[in-house]
Amino acid sequence: MEIDEKVLGPEDTQVAAELNNLGVLYHAQAKYSEAEALYRRALRIDEKAMGPDHPSLATNLNSLAFLYHDQRKYAEAEPLYRRALAIIEKAVGPDHPKVTATLESYAALLRKTNREYEALKMEARAKAIRAMHAQQNPAK
Numbered sequence: 814m815e816i817d818e819k820v821l822g823p824e825d826t827q828v829a830a831e832l833n834n835l836g837v838l839y840h841a842q843a844k845y846s847e848a849e850a851l852y853r854r855a856l857r858i859d860e861k862a863m864g865p866d867h868p869s870l871a872t873n874l875n876s877l878a879f880l881y882h883d884q885r886k887y888a889e890a891e892p893l894y895r896r897a898l899a900i901i902e903k904a905v906g907p908d909h910p911k912v913t914a915t916l917e918s919y920a921a922l923l924r925k926t927n928r929e930y931e932a933l934k935m936e937a938r939a940k941a942i943r944a945m946h947a948q949q950n951p952a953k
Contacts, residue, residue, distance in 0.1 A: 826869070829858035833876055840880050852877040868904035871897040875915060882918070887926050894919040910946050913939040 836851035856873040863869060878893035898915045905911050920935035 826862050829855040833873055848880055866900055871900045882922055887922055890922055908942050913942050
């Protein structure tokens with residue numbers, strides 16, 4: 814990553830992807846403050862380079878949301894999940910399989926915040942999307 818920062822520059826989107834990946838590693842090691850700093854830096858780079866609605870931002874937003882979710886910082890995680898979902902839906906459509914992972918993560922957060930009805934709606938939507946695509950693309 815240091816080499817890429819020197820060659821590509823510290824604001825390059827490849828550097829942002831590497832920062833996000835390193836953040837995932839730190840998150841898995843429960844190094845939450847280090848992971849958060851990396852996720853935030855990656856998000857800033859990508860927002861500046863690609864704009865606030867680029868589909869690549871959804872990955873950064875989901876990573877940061879999941880980190881907050883794990884730390885029980887639900888109020889911080891929720892707007893990130895909502896923004897990631899909006900970006901993904903705009904990019905690929907509301908019924909695309911890529912939407913399901915964010916729907917399920919967001920549903921888990923809603924369940925943790927005692928919003929069972931909303932969680933059930935999200936889970937049902939994710940299940941319907943999976944079923945629709947399984948029908949369209951049956952396994953051989």
